[in-house]
Amino acid sequence: MLREDNIMIGIAIGVTIPVLGYLLVDGVLGLLDTMGVRGAENTVITFKERSTMLISLCANLIPFWIMSKMRNDNTMRGILIATAIYAIGWFIIYGPQILKAVD
Numbered sequence: 001m002l003r004e005d006n007i008m009i010g011i012a013i014g015v016t017i018p019v020l021g022y023l024l025v026d027g028v029l030g031l032l033d034t035m036g037v038r039g040a041e042n043t044v045i046t047f048k049e050r051s052t053m054l055i056s057l058c059a060n061l062i063p064f065w066i067m068s069k070m071r072n073d074n075t076m077r078g079i080l081i082a083t084a085i086y087a088i089g090w091f092i093i094y095g096p097q098i099l100k101a102v103d
Helices: 007-034 049-058 061-069 074-100
Strands: none
Touching: 007 049, 007 061, 007 074, 049 074, 061 074
């Protein structure tokens, strides 16, 4: 299936990987909390939601790199389309907060 060069496969991969990445990061941080691993002053180790989403969005670099090695240009385009849509959505949601912090 991954050897087939198809934009729709790329979009499916590009939509799925960030969701799985978010669940993985959130699950690992939750697991650390249940294990009793704490930060400075006994605080729970967490990321801001926007940081967790950005990390999960960057998880698309892994399948993008794999498809690049396999020379699947159309699949890479599909991953890029999904990533761009997620990135635009992320910026619409969190951009005003970030730009306000710069002032």
